[in-house]
Amino acid sequence: LPSQAAQRSSEIQPRSSDYTAPVSQPQPKQFHLGMFEIGKPLGKGKFGRVYLARERSTGFVCALKVLHKSELTQGKVEKQVRREIEIQSNLAHPNILRLYGHFHDSKRIFLIIEYASKGELYKHLRREQRFPEWKAAQYIAQMAAALKYLHKKHVIHRDIKPENILVGMHGEIKISDFGWSVHAPNNRRNTMCGTLDYLPPEMIKPGREENWYSEKVDLWSLGVLTYEFLVGEAPFEDTPVMTQRRIARGEMTIPPFVSAEARDLIKRLLVLDPEKRIPLDEVQQHPWIIKHCVKGERAYQRASGDKQR
Numbered sequence: 001l002p003s004q005a006a007q008r009s010s011e012i013q014p015r016s017s018d019y020t021a022p023v024s025q026p027q028p029k030q031f032h033l034g035m036f037e038i039g040k041p042l043g044k045g046k047f048g049r050v051y052l053a054r055e056r057s058t059g060f061v062c063a064l065k066v067l068h069k070s071e072l073t074q075g076k077v078e079k080q081v082r083r084e085i086e087i088q089s090n091l092a093h094p095n096i097l098r099l100y101g102h103f104h105d106s107k108r109i110f111l112i113i114e115y116a117s118k119g120e121l122y123k124h125l126r127r128e129q130r131f132p133e134w135k136a137a138q139y140i141a142q143m144a145a146a147l148k149y150l151h152k153k154h155v156i157h158r159d160i161k162p163e164n165i166l167v168g169m170h171g172e173i174k175i176s177d178f179g180w181s182v183h184a185p186n187n188r189r190n191t192m193c194g195t196l197d198y199l200p201p202e203m204i205k206p207g208r209e210e211n212w213y214s215e216k217v218d219l220w221s222l223g224v225l226t227y228e229f230l231v232g233e234a235p236f237e238d239t240p241v242m243t244q245r246r247i248a249r250g251e252m253t254i255p256p257f258v259s260a261e262a263r264d265l266i267k268r269l270l271v272l273d274p275e276k277r278i279p280l281d282e283v284q285q286h287p288w289i290i291k292h293c294v295k296g297e298r299a300y301q302r303a304s305g306d307k308q309r
């Protein structure tokens with residue numbers, strides 16, 4: 001793909017004799033379906049299917065997401081898909097699924113996406129019921145790093161939930177599906193479909209003043225995600241009406257098996273006032289994250305002896 005093509009051409013150091021022959025320019029980034037061998041289907045969503053694929057000339061393995069233009073028009077989501085492509089194409093972070101390129105034919109749009117070989121995080125969560133604290137903390141640390149990168153680019157994801165997170169070959173998580181992401185600040189009131197569980201209070205019931213919201217919406221969702229990783233269900237899960245009411249009031253209970261440090265982080269993220277939510281820098285420095293994520297922390301604790309704790 002482009003980065004590989006560019007890399008390959010820079011690897012070839014032309015000899016002086018080469019200067020006489022016309023050096024072929026790296027190919028423009030035009031992709032078409034014939035360039036790919038299509039493999040097994042990986043999954044399907046509301047508007048598309050995704051297949052394992054291999055780019056023939058480089059052998060590069062990727063995922064090819066196929067969207068039918070007619071379905072996008074019917075679903076009135078063309079604008080959203082255009083925004084997803086525009087936003088995700090410009091992102092490069094280890095915990096954000098790469099969108100390498102796209103092309104279309106008369107009926108379909110094709111997205112060339114990074115292949116996450118360990119599949120969908122929510123299936124891992126359902127299978128394990130809930131994650132041990134060390135695993136949940138490592139995932140939240142990766143999410144915080146990805147969100148910090150997004151927010152620095154003034155991108156709000158707005159749809160952080162287990163269903164939109166994939167797992168890469170080394171067990172690292174990757175935020176995907178930027179269909180709901182927007183540039184901040186934003187007061188877009190698209191009809192949100194799907195679960196309410198992850199929506200922050202300011203997106204549920206806009207205040208009297210115009211309903212502008214900021215990147216802080218992703219902090220609330222990070223709190224809901226932390227809770228769901230540790231407990232196995234979302235904090236405000238209930239009937240739709242009750243869920244909205246409980247979110248608006250911040251009514252949730254954290255079971256006793258959740259450690260005091262994890263409880264503290266959840267409470268600092270699930271704050272009704274967006275301005276009072278713990279910022280991502282402090283999430284990354286939180287004792288619960290440091291305890292489980294800083295390399296050698298365990299060794300350090302052993303070395304300094306737990307007696308001081």
Ligand SMILES: CCc1cccc(CC)c1NC(=O)n1cc2c(c1)/C(=N\C(=O)c1ccc(N3CCN(C)CC3)cc1)N=N2
Nearest residue numbers: 042043044045048049050063114115116117118119176177
């Ligand atoms: C079109 C599908 C869709 C709709 C909406 C949102 C999203 C993002 C999550 C997606 N998926 C998407 O864009 N995707 C982009 C992707 C992608 C999905 C993907 N991998 C998989 O889906 C996957 C699934 C199962 C899997 N195995 C399951 C069985 N295990 C034993 C071995 C591993 C291994 C990989 N890689 N890039």
